[in-house]
Amino acid sequence: MARKIMFKDAINEAMRLEMERDESVFLIGLDVAGGAGTATLDKERDSWGGVLGVSKGLYPLFPDRVIDAPISESAYIGAAVGASACGMRAIGELMFSDFMGVCFDQLYNQAAKFRYMFGGTAVTPVTIRTMIGAGFSAAAQHSQSPYSMFAHVPGLKCIIPSNPYDAKGLLAASIQDDDPCVFFEHKALYTMKGEVPEEHYVIPLGKANVVREGNDVTIVALGRMVQFAEKAAKKLAKDGIECTIIDPRTISPMDWDAIYSSVEKTGRLVVVDESYDVCGVASDVVGHVTQDVFGALKAAPQMVTAPFVPTPFAANLEAAYLPDPAKIEAAVRKTIQAKCAATVA
Amino acid sequence: MKTQLSKEDLLKAYRKMREIREFEDRLHKEFATGTVPGFVHLYSGEEAVATGVCEHLNDLDRIASTHRGHGHCIAKGVDIMGMMAEIYGKKTGTCGGKGGSMHIADLDKGMLGANGIVGAGPPLIAGAALASKLRKDGSVGVVFFGDGASNQGTNFESMNMAVTLDLPMIFVLENNGYAESTSPNYSAKVGTGNIADRARGFGMPAVTVDGNDFFAVYEAAGEAIERARKGGGPTYIECKTMRYFGHFEGDAQTYRPKNEVKEARVNDCPLNRFVAAVTSEGLVDAAELEAIDKDVLALVEKSVQEAKAAPQPDLADLMTGVYVSY
Numbered sequence: 001m002a003r004k005i006m007f008k009d010a011i012n013e014a015m016r017l018e019m020e021r022d023e024s025v026f027l028i029g030l031d032v033a034g035g036a037g038t039a040t041l042d043k044e045r046d047s048w049g050g051v052l053g054v055s056k057g058l059y060p061l062f063p064d065r066v067i068d069a070p071i072s073e074s075a076y077i078g079a080a081v082g083a084s085a086c087g088m089r090a091i092g093e094l095m096f097s098d099f100m101g102v103c104f105d106q107l108y109n110q111a112a113k114f115r116y117m118f119g120g121t122a123v124t125p126v127t128i129r130t131m132i133g134a135g136f137s138a139a140a141q142h143s144q145s146p147y148s149m150f151a152h153v154p155g156l157k158c159i160i161p162s163n164p165y166d167a168k169g170l171l172a173a174s175i176q177d178d179d180p181c182v183f184f185e186h187k188a189l190y191t192m193k194g195e196v197p198e199e200h201y202v203i204p205l206g207k208a209n210v211v212r213e214g215n216d217v218t219i220v221a222l223g224r225m226v227q228f229a230e231k232a233a234k235k236l237a238k239d240g241i242e243c244t245i246i247d248p249r250t251i252s253p254m255d256w257d258a259i260y261s262s263v264e265k266t267g268r269l270v271v272v273d274e275s276y277d278v279c280g281v282a283s284d285v286v287g288h289v290t291q292d293v294f295g296a297l298k299a300a301p302q303m304v305t306a307p308f309v310p311t312p313f314a315a316n317l318e319a320a321y322l323p324d325p326a327k328i329e330a331a332v333r334k335t336i337q338a339k340c341a342a343t344v345a
Numbered sequence: 346m347k348t349q350l351s352k353e354d355l356l357k358a359y360r361k362m363r364e365i366r367e368f369e370d371r372l373h374k375e376f377a378t379g380t381v382p383g384f385v386h387l388y389s390g391e392e393a394v395a396t397g398v399c400e401h402l403n404d405l406d407r408i409a410s411t412h413r414g415h416g417h418c419i420a421k422g423v424d425i426m427g428m429m430a431e432i433y434g435k436k437t438g439t440c441g442g443k444g445g446s447m448h449i450a451d452l453d454k455g456m457l458g459a460n461g462i463v464g465a466g467p468p469l470i471a472g473a474a475l476a477s478k479l480r481k482d483g484s485v486g487v488v489f490f491g492d493g494a495s496n497q498g499t500n501f502e503s504m505n506m507a508v509t510l511d512l513p514m515i516f517v518l519e520n521n522g523y524a525e526s527t528s529p530n531y532s533a534k535v536g537t538g539n540i541a542d543r544a545r546g547f548g549m550p551a552v553t554v555d556g557n558d559f560f561a562v563y564e565a566a567g568e569a570i571e572r573a574r575k576g577g578g579p580t581y582i583e584c585k586t587m588r589y590f591g592h593f594e595g596d597a598q599t600y601r602p603k604n605e606v607k608e609a610r611v612n613d614c615p616l617n618r619f620v621a622a623v624t625s626e627g628l629v630d631a632a633e634l635e636a637i638d639k640d641v642l643a644l645v646e647k648s649v650q651e652a653k654a655a656p657q658p659d660l661a662d663l664m665t666g667v668y669v670s671y
Contacts, residue, residue, distance in 0.1 A: 026479060064479065070509050076501035078468020082486075083476040085457060085469070086407055104500075109462050117448040118458060119440030120666025154667050178669035179522060206671070253671050 002195040008054045010164040010196045011129070011185065014171035015055065015091060017200045019062050022089060025175060026065035027094025029074050029129075033059035036068040051095055052131075052190060073103035077128065079179070081111040084126035089175060094130040099183060100143045111180040112155030126181070127174045132160075133186040133224060133274060134322055140310035145223070145275040146286070150182045151252040157181045157205055158252040162226040164194035166249060169203030175207060186224040186274075208255035210262070212258075214242025217332050218262040220285055221245060221272040225304075225323060229272055233330035241336060249280050259285065260293050267298035268335040272323055277305040300336040302331040350563075355629055358400050358559060360637050362392040362616050364425060365416045367645045369590070372415075372432065376594040388416030390557075390589035390606075393517050393615035395420035397562025398487060398582075401570045405484040406490030407455045407473035411519075412447050413588070414459025418487050423451045429648035435655035442658040443666065466490055466498025466505060467516065471503045474514035474579075485513040485573045493524025495533055495540050502549040504581070511609050516544065516567065516581040519556065521588045526600040544581030551648050556584025557615040560622065587613070632639035 003011070003275065019025045032055045034048025035041040042065050049056025059066040067077035073094060080092030087115035088181050094100060099105070114122035151158045157179050161167040167185070174181035211226060212233055221229035226247045233243040248255055261270050270288055271282040282303040289301060304323045314317050350358070351398045369389040375381050388395070391413075398421035399408070412418040418428055423439060431438025439449050450458035457473065458468055466488040474486035494500060495518055507514045518540055524532055533540050544551035550569070554561040562584055569580035589606050591598045623629040 028475075067475075067594060070502070070506055072502035072506055074499045075468045075471060075506040076500065078465075078503075079472035079475050079506065080458070082409075082469035082472020083479075084405075084472070085452070085475045086476040088472075088476045088479065090472070105462055106468055110460075110465055114450075114458070115669070116667050117440060117444040118450040118452070119438070119443050121440070121452055122450070123669060157668075157671075168612065179671070 004193045005164060005196050005264050006190065007164045007167050007192045007194070008052065008190040010168035011054055012056065012058065012198070014168045015054065016058060016061065018080050018172060018175045019058070019065060021200070024087060025089045025091065025095065025255070026062075026067060026078055027050055027055060027058065027091045027290055028067040030069060030071055030095050032093055033066050033142035051091070054190070055093070073099055074106060075195050077103040077108065078106035080126050080128070081106050081124060085114060085122060085124045089125045090127070091175060092126060092128045094128055097130040097146055098141050100130070100149070107150070107180065107182070108153055109158065114217060116155060123178050124139050124180050125178045127171070127183055127317045128181070129183045129185060131187045132184045133188050134311045134318055135188045137313055137315055137318060138312040143311035144330050145184070147182070147184050147251060148280045151281065153263055155180065157250065159183045159205060159250045160222050160223045161185070162189070162247050164192060164196045165211060166203060166209065168191070168196050169201050170205070170249060173202040173205050176202065183206070184223065185247065188224050203249065205250045206255055207249065208254035208258035209247045209249055210258065211245040211247050212243060214244050214266075216266055217243045217268040217270060217274060217335055218259070218266045219243050219270045219328065219332065220247045220259055221247060222251070222281060224273065225272040225281065228323060228325045228335045229328055229329065231318070232332065235325070237268055237327055243332060256288060256292075259289065263289055263293050264296040267296055269297070269301040270304060270328065270331045270335060271301065272304045272328055274306060276308050278308050280305065299335040302335055304328050304331045317342045346360060346456050354400070355623055356633060356637065359619060359623075360641065361396045361636060362559070362619065363637055364644070365389070365392045365395065365419050366536045366616055367641045368415060368419060368425065368429070369598065369651060371645050373590055380653070381594075382564065383445050385594045386413040386499045386592065387430065387590040388413050388588070389630075390609065390615070391416060391519055391521060391586045393559040393562050393619070394556045394584045394586055395489070397559050398515070398517055398566040400563060401567050402455065402485070402487065404453065404455050405453060405482060406487065407456045407457050407470060407472075407484070408487045408489065409470045410459045410489050411466065411491060411494065412459065412461055413491070414447070414449060418449050418451070418456055418459065421451075421456045422454045423449065423456055425644060426648050426651060429652040430655050433655070434657065436492055436658045436662070437651075437654055437655040441662060441666075443662065464490065464494040464499040467500045467503035470514055471506055471512055474507070474512035474519040475510060478510070478511050479582070483574050485515060487517055489519060490500060491524065492518065492520040492529040492533055492540060493520070493527070502542060504549065504579070507579035508548045511576070511578045513576070514579040515671045516579065518581065518583040519568070520583055520585050523588070523592065523600070525592045539583060541581050541583035542601045546607050549579045549581055551581040551583070553583040553585065556586030557613050557618060559615060559619045630669065
């Protein structure tokens with residue numbers, strides 16, 4: 001059996017292996033070594049290794065390539081983009097995805113658009129790693145999952161790993177990829193343990209993972225929601241309802257083939273997303289499926305998402321805000337009970 | 346300083362400045378006929394800045410430009426025929442007609458793009474400079490920006506980061522007196538009247554020079570670039586200059602004194618001043634400069650004719666060049 005490590009250590013290992021393989025890879029972010037300018041940082045040891053320790057141990061291995069930036073997201077995310085347009089392969093760590101507001105132009109108008117604006121000549125292999133997700137009473141500015149805002153931009157790729165094995169393989173693929181990638185790490189998954197081979201490997205971007213197969217309902221779930229969907233599916237199976245769970249792994253590109261072929265088999269769709277159903281991934285998946293494989297649907301697709309409010313602080317409100325296995329189970333049952341208008345007609 | 350430049354260098358610099366002037370003045374005329382698409386921002390009047398800086402650079406050195414980018418492109422060696430075709434939205438353009446005036450880039454020439462976002466350049470060039478530093482190849486990054494962009498947070502953040510990381514980066518402020526229509530006397534109230542004085546507070550050397558004097562710009566840039574190449578960190582250079590046209594083509598310029606440009610064209614034109622300096626000292630013959638004028642006139646004429654005649658992009662180009670792979 002392969003060794004089991006935590007999600008955050010899988011990310012650390014992917015960065016270490018890529019930095020070993022390729023001298024053009026470097027990491028820049030806030031406190032990625034930590035303690036810069038204090039006596040606690042020397043060539044032998046880092047201080048923090050990232051605010052949650054994800055990059056711990058990298059600075060002593062690559063002291064020139066693990067770079068602490070001032071708290072100036074526009075400047076250092078932009079510098080990651082600029083360096084990558086000049087032959088480097090930067091990993092920019094935007095601590096919380098909620099902070100994208102202070103640096104978004106450098107991704108939205110710069111990194112994403114260089115290649116198209118410049119007539120297909122630019123290559124900008126930057127990877128932005130950033131945390132998402134609620135569940136820690138971190139309230140409205142440290143809990144969001146705003147990946148659909150990035151996925152809305154042509155030129156960016158968006159990656160959302162759901163387990164340690166995928167985190168390592170998808171991050172390696174993102175760093176090696178020649179397009180700008182935004183890599184979303186759910187903070188609740190950091191301590192999740194799973195089997196992760198020690199050697200280097202990549203998981204191709206744009207390839208969904210079929211986590212579980214069943215003939216009755218297709219559940220598309222993202223990031224942390226995959227494990228909630230698995231819980232719901234296990235419970236439903238006891239009642240004879242068999243679910244397929246598709247983890248898209250990347251939402252741009254999206255593996256439409258995997259989703260469509262599953263819906264064509266099951267005829268029922270539930271999309272689970274910790275973000276909103278307003279102009280989000282869930283509404284997008286439902287929209288595309290309805291447009292492209294409408295004839296296969298036996299029931300109206302269902303979305304299980306956060307309600308359209310900022311993430312609340314109080315624990316009971318936050319629990320009510322988040323999707324959970326019970327909500328997923330209810331949505332699946334609804335698709336089993338309901339009949340699609342098209343079928344009735 | 347003048348005498349440190351070889352005759353060949355002087356003629357090269359003059360040719361660049363003349364190319365910029367002719368290119369922009371011609372675009373101004375063409376725009377008025379309604380044949381030039383989109384938004385166009387012209388650089389006439391500021392030629393000494395782009396040229397005085399870029400004469401020190403090679404293709405490994407990176408620059409980032411602004412919405413008023415044609416001058417920087419020409420000074421950095423981007424092909425004029427391709428530029429004109431790009432501005433006309435043609436397939437033969439530098440970017441295949443997909444970028445236009447505000448996004449001309451030539452990465453092989455170290456030109457990271459004109460930019461439609463005011464203040465976007467400083468972080469990008471901080472990154473280019475960081476790449477230079479990590480590769481230890483002695484190259485530098487130069488960001489051009491205006492007095493308007495000098496107030497953007499990206500600029501202040503990048504000034505601090507350039508000092509923090511000791512980056513081989515040069516900030517070149519083109520203070521042309523108008524952020525769109527707003528004067529820096531209103532929007533950048535530095536007590537001394539020199540915006541560059543802010544940079545000293547960030548801990549980097551800073552100078553303010555006459556941006557219409559090629560030799561003053563050349564000298565300040567030379568010193569800064571040499572220091573950066575040797576690992577001496579960033580410098581901020583403010584060049585006081587003037588744009589001869591509006592913020593954009595079509596701008597009625599109701600905010601400017603009536604004769605401001607007319608007088609500047611006579612009394613403070615960077616090209617006239619260059620000519621006077623080099624001919625009075627006998628470094629260059631007037632006839633040689635006139636020959637360049639003629640050449641450049643013909644080149645720009647040709648660029649316009651070819652751009653007008655060139656094919657539009659293929660419709661299939663709409664969908665290409667978004668990603669390397671997707």
